Amino acid sequence: MTDHDIELVRESFAHLHRRKVETAAMFYGRLFEIAPEVRPLFTKEIAEQSAKLMETLTVAMAALRDPEGLTALLRKLGRNHRSYGVEERHYASVEAALIWTLRASLGRGFTPQLERAWTSVYRHMAGIMIAAGRAG
Ligand code: HEM
Numbered sequence: 817m818t819d820h821d822i823e824l825v826r827e828s829f830a831h832l833h834r835r836k837v838e839t840a841a842m843f844y845g846r847l848f849e850i851a852p853e854v855r856p857l858f859t860k861e862i863a864e865q866s867a868k869l870m871e872t873l874t875v876a877m878a879a880l881r882d883p884e885g886l887t888a889l890l891r892k893l894g895r896n897h898r899s900y901g902v903e904e905r906h907y908a909s910v911e912a913a914l915i916w917t918l919r920a921s922l923g924r925g926f927t928p929q930l931e932r933a934w935t936s937v938y939r940h941m942a943g944i945m946i947a948a949g950r951a952g
Contacts, residue, residue: 817936824933828930833870839870846917850909857900857902890948893945894949904949907946914934915934
């Protein structure tokens with residue numbers, strides 16, 4: 817995850833955030849299509865869950881330049897996710913749904929460079945969450 821990756825991800829996130837309701841609906845729609853087994857893990861209303869997800873991503877975007885703050889947040893999230901019943905393999909499904917959503921939403925603006933940047937940032941975040949989940 818380079819500084820340039822962070823810059824690219826932040827810029828494109830601003831665009832998604834302006835259409836957060838639609839973006840979140842696309843993301844969960846896609847996730848439940850490719851990984852229907854995760855649907856029962858979500859107990860809250862999807863509208864509420866979506867708002868929370870976008871809020872966290874906003875915090876994560878702000879925290880990308882504050883690695884220690886971001887790591888602390890992600891460790892806590894990783895432990896929470898274990899208790900929600902999230903398994904390590906689900907992180908790959910979420911990655912796929914996220915990349916799909918970005919492509920559908922940004923269209924031609926979703927360049928290969930932007931895809932690499934988002935993948936790198938997502939894997940960085942997921943890696944910390946997974947490690948924290950393992951540690952218990
Ligand atoms: C970088 C990756 C991820 C981020 C940033 C993220 C973020 C969040 C946030 C902020 C919440 C709200 C509750 C809390 O603060 O703990 C949440 C809840 C949740 N997330 Fe994630 N998540 C990620 C990956 C995943 C994955 C891979 C799954 C697997 C399906 C997942 C499933 C869930 C579930 C089931 C809940 C609880 C919903 C409920 O109680 O209804 N998340 N997530």
